[in-house]
Amino acid sequence: MQETLNIAAYKFVPIDDAAELRETLRAKTHELDLKGTILVAQEGINLFVAGTPDSVRGFLAFLRADPRFADLEAKESWSASQPFRRMLVKVKREIIRMDHPAIQPATGRAPGVDAATLKRWLDQGHDDAGKPVAMLDTRNAFEVDYGTFEGAIDWRIHKFTEFPKAVQKHRDELAGKTVVSFCTGGIRCEKAAILMHELGLDNVLQLDGGILKYFEEVGGAHYQGECFVFDGRESLSPDLKARANGVSARASEDPDIAIKR
Structure with a gap:
């Protein structure tokens, strides 16, 4: 078959x-x-x-x-x-709904970090300039519960439109660190990184290709659990194998859930 x-x-x-x-x-x-x-x-x-x-x-x-x-x-x-x-x-x-019209990624994206470089930083405990790395999960709380990077910041948002207010509330936590925003496939962390730059947080990067690209290129190093995906497989392990055998109604029947990455 x-x-x-x-x-x-x-x-x-x-x-x-x-x-x-x-x-x-x-x-x-x-x-x-x-x-x-x-x-x-x-x-x-x-x-x-x-x-x-x-x-x-x-x-x-x-x-x-x-x-x-x-x-x-x-x-x-x-x-x-x-x-x-x-x-x-x-x-x-x-x-990807953020309700923040000023964010226009087509006019210029925030700087990114590739999977291999991020793994090296996490291995050594800091970036190449010696700054601590803060992994910022931009996904919804239920997604984070399936798995995330070790020690990642999780603001327990329930939808991506809550992210701008969460940044305003917690921005002091990110001071003095190299912030790497990440999500499932890259789309949310791309908008998130641009927003944070506009708010004056200069040392912010996005994980290029998100968690799925990280799994593809370096496996599950420094990642705990699985990654929720927006189809009937439910979640993927770091070897990109499906967790569920059936079709998850939550993902497959709601187009706004099924397409967030």
């Missing part, structure tokens, strides 16, 4: 034809028999789709033929069966 290829990808890029693009993507995913969730907004695209390897890679090639998505990077993982029940393609106000 052929395994199912799952991809997660996003890109902040101006999109002025969101409604038309939605119809194009809806038709293409139907043609390729893909399932999952795609959100399109003026600020960019956010997607998580699954299907046969040929269909998924064909869809990526189709997307990358559009100059706006030519450099779209996708994180891959595998499952024994299709983790989604249907295909949703939706136009939204934001591809």
